[in-house]
Every structure is written in structure tokens, then in C-alpha cells.
Amino acid sequence: MNRYVFYFNEIDKSSLASVGGKGANLGELCRIPGIVVPAGFCVATSAYRDFVNTSREFAALLKTLESINAESMEELKAAGERMRTHLENLDIPAPIQQEIIQAWRKTGSHHAYAVRSSATAEDLPGASFAGQQDTFLNIEGEKNILDSVRKCWASLFTDRAIAYRQKNGFRHDQVLLAVVVQRMVFPEVSGIMFTADPVTGNRKIVSIDASFGLGEALVSGVVSADLYQVRADKLIKKQIAKKEIVIYARPEGGTAKVELEGERQTAPALSEEQAVRLARMGRSIENHFGSPQDIEWCLADNKIFVVQSRPITTLYPVPKADDDKLHLFLSIGHPQMMTEAIKPLGISVFRTVFPFGKRSPQAESDLLREAGSRLYLDLTPMLEYREARKRLPEMLLNLDESMSRAVQEFVEREEFQAAAQPGKRVEFGLVKKAFPTGFAVLRNILYRDNYQAIDEMNRFIAEQVKENRAKLQEVSGADRIAQIQEMLSTLIPRVVPMVAQYLPTAIITFKLIESLSKKWLGDAAELGNISKSPPGNVTTEMGLALGDVADAVRNYPAVIEYLKRAADGTFWDGLKTVPGGEEVLPVFLSFFEKYGMRGTGEIDITRSRWREAPTQLVPAILSHIKSVRPGQHRCDFLAGKEDAELAAERLLERLRQTPRGSFKARRMQRLIRVHRSLIGIREHPKYYVMQNFDLIKQAILQEADELVAAGVLDRPEEVFWFSLQEIKEMIETQWVDRKVVAQRKEKYEHDAKLTPPRAITSEGEIITVKPGAEVPPGALTGSPVSAGTIEGRARVILRLEEAKMDKGDILVAPYTDPGWTPLFPLAAGLVTEVGGLMTHGAVVAREYGMPAVVGVDNATKLIRDGQRIRVNGTEGYVEVI
Incomplete structure (x- = not known):
């Protein structure tokens, strides 16, 4: 026989399936020393199940919910009303009624009660569900208690x-409902306490909202x-609101709104001592549950009662620090134009390729930390150097202006400066190592012929790829994974000496062209065209090559129709069967041979490449x-080159008209020549x-095939859920814990829904600093990275494979x-949520001569697809017009 009622002292977190999230948490709260919980009981999910099973129509009504469109308010309202009406008119079986009334009498029939819903998917770390079902306050009497329980059950279908x-x-038939029946407290003050600041995420700050009367009014807004904020038992912020309305319980049952008058409206709800006492209780509750909590409390006769606690589900996870110092972590994904979640193998590969902070060359870097399935760089060791604190914000302007502002704000904080080592300087040996590169950059700027740089780089890449391919073919099994770790550890150290003398030269010359133009002419009017269509940029060449593919396809209608329905698995075989397919096949194959290893979010090795998903x-x-x-794409590129040459000539001619103009023009001509010959790198x-x-x-996938053949894995792609070292051990032992795959998939799916911050501290504080630039009212601000102003239709594109654009549209993308x-x-302008002066979109936008603004927070949400917008790439803002 089912048991339908459990008292709070009989339940804990293991009772979730029986009493729901709210009930289980109340049972846990009763076990914490010093925490007072009003008495009560839970009507179990078995009661709900037996209640709905008395209905012949319920299962059919439930099934209709699967087919409704949740975006349609009318459909949603009609379906919900049908479900609720049906349940509210259903009789509660006698055995259930008897147990509820017996528990009510035992807890105290002369008391008033709060009757709250407690769903099995409620108050969980991954999904709050808070506020989705109903609550009934100040309920008295046997009939009213039973009616409120039934209404709670029905509220599963609000x-x-x-x-x-x-x-x-969540499937509708998988979520069951328990009901919490808890003795009412009639408080002078009540509220909500967050054991982490819900705005900034700082885990060291307890944030308390307090108001007079019942807390339900505050919860419902x-x-x-x-507002009271407490840190380390000290009140650090007190913000008193004007409290015009209070909700009190009425003696005859129910609640009533009461208007406050005079000084009572601005009287503090809590004393300093009460706020600190509350915060201490909050820390005890947080320590018990092991995560930041959202706590409902009330104060009566100077006694604090806790009526609920649930996990705060909106906080971004904190990257792990190895000590108690304050650390600053910067997102790797934002400057790399990849802010989406990364699978464990992708994280492992990137941590291995990163050359700093490693115990051994083949190890994973300790400076890169995973949080929310993204990678964060611990900047703290670098910030110990005075010069780094000074120069780093300037350098970050090239990658992401918002990051630059966050770092600048962090290093200016008193708490950081107090802990920093002001005398720590870069060792002379490191500076000495940088001298040759510095001299090489100087030579490149002043007199060296740089025209061979691109060819040198291309030869270097071809030779390295050929060498590494051979190395991987010579080994297998665990030795191959070890070879991969070795190869990854050498990628950056080998390419840096090649790039370090050329790319800084290109950036410095661009800055010099800008600054000298402003100094000698008072403006940098020609700067926007100077970078158009430079030679040798492999990404631009890739875009031109894809245009060649499109030109080859456009002559064959059957191929166009085939592409509209093509599937990745049969792409090449299917292409050969349609008229024109054999003719365009060589152009396709040529493109994929050279660029098939590219793809969106490509820093994550587990993401599909074009070769795998054409x-x-x-x-x-x-x-x-x-x-x-x-052929227009090729003509446009040549036109861009002509524009650049004309812009350069205009700039030089203007300089010649100034004092010492011949000297200035020669210097500027050299800078332009050097910049254009090297920026393509x-x-x-x-x-x-x-x-x-x-x-x-x-x-790795070849080794995964062997693991599948041996029965260790079910599918080759399961290898993506493990680190390189774990794969190596898997091959050696021919065994793996299969539960790990499911656990990591669940974590990844949860993390994928999170929005990663650019900068976060080891205390969990997300640092955001608004730009100081003045913009028109309502405009969206960002970083100006490609000059000019353009108006056009916004094309909001979240995924490349879903892209639909016409020539002249403005591309709005996450990155x-x-x-x-x-x-x-195709684009006439560019808006992205991340980026800086030298990130991919900015560089390519300048090459194409299109206005661009990057680092526009939430651009893909605030701008709707199809809206007409104006992009000001000179001042750095976007207007919806």
C-alpha cells in the first residue's frame, strides 16, 4: 500500500522522487544545526499519481500537450485551462484524504498553513522550475486544506x-507533483537571501532582499x-527602498494588501545585526547543500525562520584556483571567436597546445581552466608584473575591448593592488630573448624587403604538416596518442618565431599610419581603404575559392537542386549521379582538399570540419x-586592391602638400607598403x-575505431568525451567507465545553455565595464573596428549551416x-557579439571595406532578423532604424 504523507523530519535529499525538490530541501534544512524550519509535512507524489489515475480522460488530455505549440499563447492557454479544470473537479480518493487530515491534525489543526507545490523537477541544480506552480497562503480548516492540495496538483499545468x-x-508525464503543507509564520519582515550576489555572481557576498509582511509579495514582485549585502560578517551595502505596500495574513484566512504611510515607508526592514545574522545562517545552509543557495526566510519576534532553500541555477561556474588569492580569469573563447561549449577532448587538446603553465611539455596547461565547458586563462601570474599591468589592457584592445576594460578595472582595485607584488619585474634573460624579434620587427619596418614573407610562411606550413602526417602514420595505439601530445606541445613554439617578426610589424605599421595621419593631416580619412584586399591572406583566398565553386555550380540547375537536399553521408556519391555533377566535382574536390579541414568553432577539435559535413x-x-x-567576387577583390592603391596615393599627395611633405610621404609610403605586404599573414x-x-x-578517430571493434566504446565519437590522457589509458587498459560518457554529456548539455562571461574572478564575480563613448539614445555600443557607416537589412545568423543572405545584407552573428x-x-556590414581590432571579423571586414562593430553584447538577441539597422564602424555603435 502506498504511503501518501511524510513529515519533514522523515525526508531528505534521497526523498526527491517522493516529495519533490522543495520537500526534499525542507527535509535537509531541518537537519542543519541552528536553522529553524516551521513544522509541516509533504503530500507525496504517490498521492498525485493515484489521484490522476482515478480519471479516465487524464492520459488522453496529457497526450494532447505533446502536440501543442508552446509559442502560441492561445494554444497554451486553452490546453492549460482544459487540464486544470479537469483536475480541479476530480475527487480526491478517500485514503489520500484521510492521511492528509491525520497529518494536519498532528501538526496542529488550529494553525494556518501555507500550501505549496513541490515538483520532482523543481529546485534542482540544472533547472529551478521555481514559480511554475501555485502557492496558497494562510489556509485554515480541513476542507480548505484539501482544496488547496488539489489546486496545487492542478497547477502542474499552469x-x-x-x-x-x-x-x-522535460516530458509532461515525467514530472510528478508533491505538495508541501507548512505551518504559517506571521512575520514582521520577510524576504529572500542569495548566498552569492545574483547580479555579479560574487560567491563571497550574501545578498538579502527584505520587506515588511509576507515574503510571497516580494517573491512575486x-x-x-x-537590499543588504554582507561580506565576511560585515555589512558592505544597505539600500533602503520606498515600501508603499505590505501584504499581511488576514485573521479569517487569505491575505490583504495594506498601504504604508509616512516614515514607515522608508524605515529599514532589518537592523545591521539581523542582516549579519541572516548572512551567517545563509552560509551554514550553503555549506550543507554544497552550492550557492536562494533562501526564503521570515522574521517574527526577532526569530528567523527558513521556509525554503533551492540552488541558484543562474550562476556561471567559477574556474578553479589553487590558492586563496584573488585570481582573474579571461575567456579564451571570445578572442578565438568560439564562445560555445567545448567537449572534453577539445578542452584537453587546447590545454595541451597552449605552451605556458605546464609541468612537462606534453602535459595540459595549468593556466587554462575549464568552467562551464569553456576555457579560461588565469591572468593572475602575469599581472604580478608591473609592466604587464600597464601594457596588457592596451594589448587586449586588439582582441576584445570589453576584456581590456575589465582587466583595467581589476588592476585598479584596491584589493588587488594590496595583494600584488609592486616590485616584481621581468627577468633580464627573458627580455634578452626578445631582443632578436624586436630587432627583426624594426628591420621589417625600416628597410627589409618583406615580399617573400607570405611564401616563406606557406612553405613552412606545408613542410610541417607533411612531417607531422608522417609521424602519426608511423605509430599506433597508446604510442600514437603520446605522439599527438608531443606534436601539440611543439605547434606553437615552432610557428611563433616565424610569425613574431611579421604580424607585429603589420599591426605596428597600421597604428603608425593612423597616428601619423592624424598628427600630420589632422585626420585618418584614408585609413579605411588602406587594408583592402591585401595579398596572401589564406582566409580571403578561401572565400574567393568558394566563390569559384559557386560559379561552377550556377551553370547546372540539377546540381543546385541536389545541393538543397544533399546529406553529408552521401554528399559525394550523390553529386556524381546528377547532371553536371561530374563537371563540378573537380572544383569541389580542389576546394575541399585545401580547405576541408576548416569549419565553424574550429578551435574545438571535436566540431565537424567541412570535409566531414560538406x-x-x-x-x-x-x-x-x-x-x-x-566572377563578381574576383572583380570585387581587385576593385578593393585598386581602392587601396588610390587611398594610398591620396594620402601621399595630401602629405606632399604639407611642410617637409616629401619626407613625410616617403615615410608613409614605406609604412603602407610594409603593412600591405605583411597583414595577410x-x-x-x-x-x-x-x-x-x-x-x-x-x-584519434582511427584509434577510436579500434576501441569500438574491441567493444570498449559503442561509437567512435564517444572518444570526444575524454581527455588525451584518458584515451591513452583507455587504449592501454582496454576498459572505460561507461557512466562517464552519460555524465559528461549531461554536463555539456547544461553548460551549452550558459552564457560565458569575458572576465570572471576566482570569487565568481563577472566583471563588466560599460564603454565610455557617447552614443545616440537607444544605440547598441561596441568596438569600432572598420570605419564607415552603412544602413541595410540585418541578417541575424547563429549557425553558418543555416545562413541565408543576399548581397547588401548586414551580417549579425555571435562571432x-x-x-x-x-x-x-555578400555582407555590406558586420556586427558581432565578441571581437576586437585584430580578431578575424575585424580584419576581414577591413579587407572588404565594410563598416564593422564588434563586441556588441547580446546583438543577436537585441537585433531581430530582417530589421533595418545602421552600423557606424567609425564611432562603434549600431542603431535599429
Whole structure:
């Protein structure tokens, strides 16, 4: 026989299936010393199940919910009303009624009660569900208690609860409902306490909202609350609200709104001592549950009661620090144009390729920490150097202006400066090592002929890739994974000496062209065209090559139709069977042979490459055919080169008209020549790394095939859920814990929904500093990276494989990496959520001469697809017009 009622002292976190998240948490709270919980009991999920099973129609009604469109308010409202009406008119079986009334009498029939829903998917670390079901306050009497329990059951199908489950992937028949019946407290003050600052995420700050009367009014947002913040048992902030309304319990049952008058409206709800006492209790509760908590509390006769605690599900995970010092972590994904979650193998590979902070060359870097399935760089060791604190914010302007502002704000904090080592200086030996590179850059700027640099770089990459391919083919098994670790550890050290003398030269000359133009002429009017269509940029060449593919396809209607329905697994075989397929096949194969290792989010080795998922490029090819004339992409590139030459000549002519003009023109001509000959090398390092990543991925999947054949793995792709070292051990032992795959998949799916911050401290504080630039009211601010102003239709594109663009549209995207290059010939402007002066989208935008603003927070949410917008790439803002 089912048991239908459990008292709080009989339940704990293991009772989740029986009493739901809220009930289980109340049982845990009763076990914490010093925490007072009002008495009560839970009506178990078995009661709900037996209640709904008395209905013949319930199962059919439940099934209809699966087919409704949760985006349609009318459908949602009608479906929810049907479910609730049906349940509210259903009789509660007698055995259930008897147990509820017996527990009510034992807890005290003369008391008033709060009756709250407690779902089995509620108050969990991954999904809060808070507020999705109903609560009934100040309930008295046997009949009213039973009616409120039934209404709670029915509230499992409020419109908001149905929509929330649909959005978060919970099946309606999998979520069961318990009901908490808890003795009412009639407080003078009540509120909510967060054991981490819910705005900044700082785990060291307890944030308390407090108001007079019942806390339900504060939770539902109908009354204002005072704010108290406590850190280390000290009140650090007190913000008193104007409290015009209070909700009190009425003696006859229910609640009533009461208007406050005079000084009572601005009287503090809590004393300093009460706020600190609350914060201490919050820390005890947090320590018990092991994670930051959202706690409902109330104060009566100076006694604090806790009526609920749940995990705070909105906080971004904190990167792990190895000591108690304050650390600053910067996102690796933002400057790398990849802010999406990364699987464990992708994280392991990137930590191995990163050359600093390693115990051995083949180990994973300790300076890179995983948090929320993203990578964060611990900047703290670098910030110990005075020069780094001074120069780093300036350098970061080239990568991400918001990051630069965050670092500047952090190093100026008193708490950081007090802990920093002001006298720590860079060792002379390190400076000495940098001298040759510095002299090489100086030679490049002043007199060296740099025209061979691109060819040198291309030869270097080809030779290294050939050598590494041979090395991987010579070994197998665990030795091959060891070879991969060795290869990854050498990628950056080998390419840096090649790039270090050229890329800084290109950046410095660009800055010099800008600063000298402003100094000698008062403006930098020609700067926007100077960088157009430079020679040798591998990413630009890739975009041009894809345009050639589109031109080859446009002459064959059958191929165009085939591409619209093509599948990755049969792409090549299917192409050969359609009229024109054999003719375009060589052009396709040539493109994929050279660029097939590229893809979106390519720094994650587990992401599909174009070679593996060729249909990713179909939307770009079809958009090109629709919007660009045959050969126009090549003509546009040549036109950009002419624009650059004309801009240079205009600049030089203007300089000649100034005092000592001949001297100035010669100096500027040299800077322009050097800049244009070397800026194309900007994309080569990533091109080099991605070619090697492709070799490594193929080798790992070959080993995964062997593990599948041996029965260790079910599918080769399961290897993506393990680190390199774990794969090596898996091969050696021929065994793996299969539960790890499911656990890591679940974590990844949860993390994928999070929005990663650019900068976060070891205390969990997300640092954001607004730009200081003045912009028009309502405009979205960002970093100006490619000058000019353009108006046009916004094309908000979240995934390259879903891209649909016409010539002249403005591309609005979370980020752009080389995988997005096929869209640039179509775009008239660019807006991204991440980026800086020298990140991919900015560089390519300048090459194409299109206005661009990057680092626009939430651009893909605030700008709707199809809206007309104005992009001001000179001042750095976007207007919706």
C-alpha cells in the first residue's frame, strides 16, 4: 500500500522522487544545526499519481500537450485551462484524504498553513522550475486544506509550467507533483537571501532582499525590497527602498494588501545585526547543500525562520584556483571567436597546445581552466608584473575591448593592488630573448624587403604538416596518442618565431599610419581603404575559392537542386549521379582538399570540419549564386586592391602638400607598403594549427575505431568525451567507465545553455565595464573596428549551416571565425557579439571595406532578423532604424 504523507523530519535529499525538490530541501534544512524550519509535512507524489489515475480522460488530455505549440499563447492557454479544470473537479480518493487530515491534525489543526507545490523537477541544480506552480497562503480548516492540495496538483499545468517544460526538454508525464503543507509564520519582515550576489555572481557576498509582511509579495514582485549585502560578517551595502505596500495574513484566512504611510515607508526592514545574522545562517545552509543557495526566510519576534532553500541555477561556474588569492580569469573563447561549449577532448587538446603553465611539455596547461565547458586563462601570474599591468589592457584592445576594460578595472582595485607584488619585474634573460624579434620587427619596418614573407610562411606550413602526417602514420595505439601530445606541445613554439617578426610589424605599421595621419593631416580619412584586399591572406583566398565553386555550380540547375537536399553521408556519391555533377566535382574536390579541414568553432577539435559535413557550405554557395554575378567576387577583390592603391596615393599627395611633405610621404609610403605586404599573414597561424588539428582528429578517430571493434566504446565519437590522457589509458587498459560518457554529456548539455562571461574572478564575480563613448539614445555600443557607416537589412545568423543572405545584407552573428568567410562577399556590414581590432571579423571586414562593430553584447538577441539597422564602424555603435 502506498504511503501518501511524510513529515519533514522523515525526508531528505534521497526523498526527491517522493516529495519533490522543495520537500526534499525542507527535509535537509531541518537537519542543519541552528536553522529553524516551521513544522509541516509533504503530500507525496504517490498521492498525485493515484489521484490522476482515478480519471479516465487524464492520459488522453496529457497526450494532447505533446502536440501543442508552446509559442502560441492561445494554444497554451486553452490546453492549460482544459487540464486544470479537469483536475480541479476530480475527487480526491478517500485514503489520500484521510492521511492528509491525520497529518494536519498532528501538526496542529488550529494553525494556518501555507500550501505549496513541490515538483520532482523543481529546485534542482540544472533547472529551478521555481514559480511554475501555485502557492496558497494562510489556509485554515480541513476542507480548505484539501482544496488547496488539489489546486496545487492542478497547477502542474499552469500555462507557464507547460511552456517551461517544453522549453527545457522535460516530458509532461515525467514530472510528478508533491505538495508541501507548512505551518504559517506571521512575520514582521520577510524576504529572500542569495548566498552569492545574483547580479555579479560574487560567491563571497550574501545578498538579502527584505520587506515588511509576507515574503510571497516580494517573491512575486508586487512590493519593493530593501537590499543588504554582507561580506565576511560585515555589512558592505544597505539600500533602503520606498515600501508603499505590505501584504499581511488576514485573521479569517487569505491575505490583504495594506498601504504604508509616512516614515514607515522608508524605515529599514532589518537592523545591521539581523542582516549579519541572516548572512551567517545563509552560509551554514550553503555549506550543507554544497552550492550557492536562494533562501526564503521570515522574521517574527526577532526569530528567523527558513521556509525554503533551492540552488541558484543562474550562476556561471567559477574556474578553479589553487590558492586563496584573488585570481582573474579571461575567456579564451571570445578572442578565438568560439564562445560555445567545448567537449572534453577539445578542452584537453587546447590545454595541451597552449605552451605556458605546464609541468612537462606534453602535459595540459595549468593556466587554462575549464568552467562551464569553456576555457579560461588565469591572468593572475602575469599581472604580478608591473609592466604587464600597464601594457596588457592596451594589448587586449586588439582582441576584445570589453576584456581590456575589465582587466583595467581589476588592476585598479584596491584589493588587488594590496595583494600584488609592486616590485616584481621581468627577468633580464627573458627580455634578452626578445631582443632578436624586436630587432627583426624594426628591420621589417625600416628597410627589409618583406615580399617573400607570405611564401616563406606557406612553405613552412606545408613542410610541417607533411612531417607531422608522417609521424602519426608511423605509430599506433597508446604510442600514437603520446605522439599527438608531443606534436601539440611543439605547434606553437615552432610557428611563433616565424610569425613574431611579421604580424607585429603589420599591426605596428597600421597604428603608425593612423597616428601619423592624424598628427600630420589632422585626420585618418584614408585609413579605411588602406587594408583592402591585401595579398596572401589564406582566409580571403578561401572565400574567393568558394566563390569559384559557386560559379561552377550556377551553370547546372540539377546540381543546385541536389545541393538543397544533399546529406553529408552521401554528399559525394550523390553529386556524381546528377547532371553536371561530374563537371563540378573537380572544383569541389580542389576546394575541399585545401580547405576541408576548416569549419565553424574550429578551435574545438571535436566540431565537424567541412570535409566531414560538406552541407555546412551549401547555404553560402546558394546565397552566392543568388546574389552575386559570375566572377563578381574576383572583380570585387581587385576593385578593393585598386581602392587601396588610390587611398594610398591620396594620402601621399595630401602629405606632399604639407611642410617637409616629401619626407613625410616617403615615410608613409614605406609604412603602407610594409603593412600591405605583411597583414595577410594574420590568418596563417590558425590555418597552420587547424591543418594539424585535422591530422590529429583523424588519428584519434582511427584509434577510436579500434576501441569500438574491441567493444570498449559503442561509437567512435564517444572518444570526444575524454581527455588525451584518458584515451591513452583507455587504449592501454582496454576498459572505460561507461557512466562517464552519460555524465559528461549531461554536463555539456547544461553548460551549452550558459552564457560565458569575458572576465570572471576566482570569487565568481563577472566583471563588466560599460564603454565610455557617447552614443545616440537607444544605440547598441561596441568596438569600432572598420570605419564607415552603412544602413541595410540585418541578417541575424547563429549557425553558418543555416545562413541565408543576399548581397547588401548586414551580417549579425555571435562571432565570426574563418569558417564564416564565405558570407563576407555578400555582407555590406558586420556586427558581432565578441571581437576586437585584430580578431578575424575585424580584419576581414577591413579587407572588404565594410563598416564593422564588434563586441556588441547580446546583438543577436537585441537585433531581430530582417530589421533595418545602421552600423557606424567609425564611432562603434549600431542603431535599429
